[in-house]
Amino acid sequence: EVQLLESGGGLVQPGGSLRLSCAASGFTFSSYAMSWVRQAPGKGLEWVSRISGSGDSTYYADSVKGRFTISRDNSRNTLFLQMNSLRADDTAVYYCAKTISPGDHSKTFDYWGQGTLVTVSS
Amino acid sequence: DIQMTQSPSSVSASVGDRVTITCRASQGISSWLAWYQQKPGKAPKLLIYAASSLQSGVPSRFSGSGSGTDFTLTISSLQPEDFATYYCQQANSFSPTFGQGTKVEIK
Numbered sequence: 001e002v003q004l005l006e007s008g009g010g011l012v013q014p015g016g017s018l019r020l021s022c023a024a025s026g027f028t029f030s031s032y033a034m035s036w037v038r039q040a041p042g043k044g045l046e047w048v049s050r051i052s053g054s055g056d057s058t059y060y061a062d063s064v065k066g067r068f069t070i071s072r073d074n075s076r077n078t079l080f081l082q083m084n085s086l087r088a089d090d091t092a093v094y095y096c097a098k099t100i101s102p103g104d105h106s107k108t109f110d111y112w113g114q115g116t117l118v119t120v121s122s
Numbered sequence: 123d124i125q126m127t128q129s130p131s132s133v134s135a136s137v138g139d140r141v142t143i144t145c146r147a148s149q150g151i152s153s154w155l156a157w158y159q160q161k162p163g164k165a166p167k168l169l170i171y172a173a174s175s176l177q178s179g180v181p182s183r184f185s186g187s188g189s190g191t192d193f194t195l196t197i198s199s200l201q202p203e204d205f206a207t208y209y210c211q212q213a214n215s216f217s218p219t220f221g222q223g224t225k226v227e228i229k
Binding site: 001035044045046049050059061062095106107108109110112113114115 | 123156160165209221
């Protein structure tokens with residue numbers, strides 16, 4: 001059974017940093033691209049970042065480029081999101097999501113974690 | 123970025139009704155479109171991928187159609203557990219984007 005479990009969310013001041021983790025199990029983690037998707041309170045879904053199965057290729061939404069870094073540790077089946085220079089509009093539930101097909105080209109998400117809430121406020 | 127526009131933003135319907143939600147892409151995306159269902163406080167759930175393929179375990183009352191720029195999600199006979207918010211998502215470009223969501227409410 002595929003499971004994705006996020007952690008690391010919390011309250012942080014504007015300009016601060018936070019590192020999110022997503023522990024994966026139930027599939028061959030290194031074979032799948034992974035993404036982070038966020039949802040601000042009462043709002044819709046916004047894709048944040050994607051990383052290839054090997055970790056060699058990364059992609060970011062313009063809204064987080066230069067501030068967030070996605071990475072993965074395939075030996076530990078764990079996905080990360082390092083978030084720096086956080087702003088109030090980064091406040092959201094952050095989901096990690098697995099792509100439906102192995103390889104690096106799929107951008108359809110068949111499994112999602114339960115989400116972790118990041119609140120940026122002074 | 124490719125913009126995804128859903129309509130309507132909300133719909134009130136009764137159990138047993140047929141419900142149709144449309145999604146339009148700002149440029150052609152072939153069949154690279156997915157539909158998700160989200161209930162309050164829960165993660166999104168994949169319903170349809172590649173515009174018309176039903177995800178494993180999803181009831182057959184859900185169906186998707188379309189290609190290019192215009193897509194449709196149809197629920198053939200609305201059930202109590204279907205009241206939720208539905209999102210389309212394009213999976214064509216390097217930056218996937220979602221529609222703004224359609225909330226299906228009880229009439």
